[in-house]
Each structure stands twice: as structure tokens, then as C-alpha cells.
Amino acid sequence: AYSFDDECDYLFKAILIGDSAVGKSNLLSRFARDEFRLDSKPTIGVEFAYRSIKIGDKVIKAQIWDTAGQERFRAITSSYYRGALGALLVYDITRRSTFSNLKKWLHELREYGKSDMVIVLVGNKSDLGHSREVSEEEGQKLAETEGLCFMETSALESLNVEEAFLHMITKIHEISS
Numbered sequence: 390a391y392s393f394d395d396e397c398d399y400l401f402k403a404i405l406i407g408d409s410a411v412g413k414s415n416l417l418s419r420f421a422r423d424e425f426r427l428d429s430k431p432t433i434g435v436e437f438a439y440r441s442i443k444i445g446d447k448v449i450k451a452q453i454w455d456t457a458g459q460e461r462f463r464a465i466t467s468s469y470y471r472g473a474l475g476a477l478l479v480y481d482i483t484r485r486s487t488f489s490n491l492k493k494w495l496h497e498l499r500e501y502g503k504s505d506m507v508i509v510l511v512g513n514k515s516d517l518g519h520s521r522e523v524s525e526e527e528g529q530k531l532a533e534t535e536g537l538c539f540m541e542t543s544a545l546e547s548l549n550v551e552e553a554f555l556h557m558i559t560k561i562h563e564i565s566s
């Protein structure tokens with residue numbers, strides 16, 4: 390029987406995590422559909438999007454999960470993390486609290502996720518430099534301390550979004566092939 394999945398060589402799960410309103414859903418819609426919403430509403434239930442990427446002669450299909458706003462209540466369940474090979478851990482450069490909370494998210498990622506999970510730390514909303522509360526150096530430093538990759542992005546201006554996801558996907562491919 391024919392199915393779409395027959396066309397890809399690898400299929401894997403990755404997740405978005407971080408405080409509410411840091412821009413997770415917009416990063417995903419930018420990457421998956423090249424869309425941005427000013428008034429994004431939390432969706433009901435876990436949502437995910439797919440995107441296929443060609444690396445060499447292989448087709449990698451990433452299934453990227455987004456939260457449905459449960460992070461507001463710190464109620465992400467372990468099934469959200471289960472089987473994920475990669476994560477974008479997102480904070481908002483204009484809200485220090487979202488940066489301070491990264492430790493808690495990292496703790497959850499390490500408790501429920503795979504030990505070799507590829508984690509990319511993402512400082513989103515780089516277009517709002519005038520209201521910045523977290524410097525790029527701080528982000529970089531935390532990433533180094535925790536052994537993560539780091540990037541600042543803007544889902545609004547489509548800056549570094551593709552790079553952040555592709556970095557994660559390429560690294561996962563390197564590890565799992």
C-alpha cells in the first residue's frame with residue numbers, strides 16, 4: 390500500500406518548549422507554512438506540523454510538536470517529551486522571566502526527554518531590540534554552560550528561524566545515522 394511516509398528515509402519527533410507567549414507557535418508556523426500571526430491564540434490539544442528536508446540523498450521528515458498553552462499552567466505531560474530527538478527551548482529576549490525559567494524547562498527536558506536530545510536554545514523576538522531585557526551574550530553563556538546550541542530569532546521578521554530548525558534537524562540526523 391502506498392503512503393506518504395514511504396517517501397521519506399527518516400521520520401523523527403521534535404518539540405517546542407518554553408514559557409507562554411515567547412513565540413513557539415509562531416516559530417513553528419513560520420518554519421512549516423511561512424506564516425506569522427499577531428494575535429495567536431493558544432490552540433486546543435497538542436498540535437504538530439511536518440516538514441521534509443533533504444540532506445544529501447536522504448529525505449528527513451520532522452514531526453514538530455507544539456504545546457496548546459499547557460505551559461501556562463506548567464502542565465506539560467511526559468508524553469509530550471516522549472521519543473523526542475530534538476527540542477527548541479525558547480525564551481523571549483524582552484522578558485527576563487522567560488529566561489530565568491529556562492532552568493526549570495531544562496530540568497523537565499532532562500527528566501522526561503532522551504539523554505542525547507539535541508537542544509537548541511532560542512532567544513526569540515530579536516526584532517524588539519529596543520525592549521531587550523536579556524543580552525545576546527547572556528544567552529550564549531547559558532548555552533555554553535548547558536552544552537546547547539544557541540540562536541536569536543525573529544518569527545515576525547523571519548530571521549534565523551529556518552536556521553534554528555535546520556540546525557536541530559541536521560544535528561539529529563548526524564547523531565542518528
Ligand code: GDP
Nearest residue numbers: 410411412413414415426427429514543544545
Ligand atoms: P507561544 O505561546 O509561545 O506559542 O507564543 P505565540 O507564538 O502565540 O506568540 C505570542 C505573541 O508574541 C503573539 O502576539 C505573537 O504575535 C508574538 N510574537 C511571536 N514571535 C514574535 C517575534 O519574533 N517578534 C515579535 N515582535 N512578536 C512575536
Ligand code: MG
Nearest residue numbers: 413414431456
Ligand atoms: Mg503556542
